[in-house]
Amino acid sequence: GQSLEQPSEVTAVEGAIVQINCTYQTSGFYGLSWYQQHDGGAPTFLSYNGLDGLEETGRFSSFLSRSDSYGYLLLQELQMKDSASYFCAYDNYGQNFVFGPGTRLSVLP
Amino acid sequence: GAVVSQHPSRVICKSGTSVKIECRSLDFQATTMFWYRQFPKQSLMLMATSNEGSKATYEQGVEKDKFLINHASLTLSTLTVTSAHPEDSSFYICSARDGGRTNEKLFFGSGTQLSVL
Numbered sequence: 626g627q628s629l630e631q632p633s634e635v636t637a638v639e640g641a642i643v644q645i646n647c648t649y650q651t652s653g654f655y656g657l658s659w660y661q662q663h664d665g666g667a668p669t670f671l672s673y674n675g676l677d678g679l680e681e682t683g684r685f686s687s688f689l690s691r692s693d694s695y696g697y698l699l700l701q702e703l704q705m706k707d708s709a710s711y712f713c714a715y716d717n718y719g720q721n722f723v724f725g726p727g728t729r730l731s732v733l734p
Numbered sequence: 735g736a737v738v739s740q741h742p743s744r745v746i747c748k749s750g751t752s753v754k755i756e757c758r759s760l761d762f763q764a765t766t767m768f769w770y771r772q773f774p775k776q777s778l779m780l781m782a783t784s785n786e787g788s789k790a791t792y793e794q795g796v797e798k799d800k801f802l803i804n805h806a807s808l809t810l811s812t813l814t815v816t817s818a819h820p821e822d823s824s825f826y827i828c829s830a831r832d833g834g835r836t837n838e839k840l841f842f843g844s845g846t847q848l849s850v851l
Contacts, residue, residue, distance in 0.1 A: 667842040668842050670841070673839060722768070722829075724770075727776070
């Protein structure tokens with residue numbers, strides 16, 4: 626079947642670094658994406674890994690290991706505004722995107 | 735970046751009525767749009783893939799006669815919730831993939847909060 630797993634909640638303090646892991650199981654996989662969603666808002670794109678390795682975009686980085694069916698999102702220099710839900714999603718044969726259950730990040734002062 | 739506009743943002747309706755939600759790609763052509771449903775503090779569940787000029791592809795368990803999808807042009811897809819009932823109350827979000835070099839990225843509308851009384 627198709628599925629993704631993420632931790633349900635993560636808590637960290639301002640200025641810290643946090644890593645949100647994502648494991649997936651699927652028969653069709655083109656790449657892994659990460660999205661941020663604030664309460665009441667729409668998801669916004671953060672990062673995409675089509676190949677193994679690390680992608681860096683400002684304070685956010687994402688990593689993919691296809692052989693391990695595993696990826697993570699790394700958030701550095703955490704800010705209060707980073708408090709949100711974070712979803713990993715895989716590109717399913719290029720046809721659609723399947724989203725993980727989401728990780729709720731709380732950043733404390 | 736690409737912009738997806740979704741209207742209305744909030745709808746309150748009586749049970750048994752139909753509600754239409756519009757999703758427009760404003761600065762790009764979207765041959766494919768996706769409709770998701772999200773319950774509070776849960777994930778985005780793909781309902782259907784809307785294809786311009788052809789029938790939508792529905793995910794397993796989604797009633798195609800209840801959730802009518804029309805993708806009449808390269809910039810507009812509509813979702814109509816027919817004979818809505820309280821259990822249909824949810825956050826509905828459309829998204830599209832820019833067919834260009836940002837193909838791996840989904841752009842989302844702002845969502846529609848549907849409340850059925």
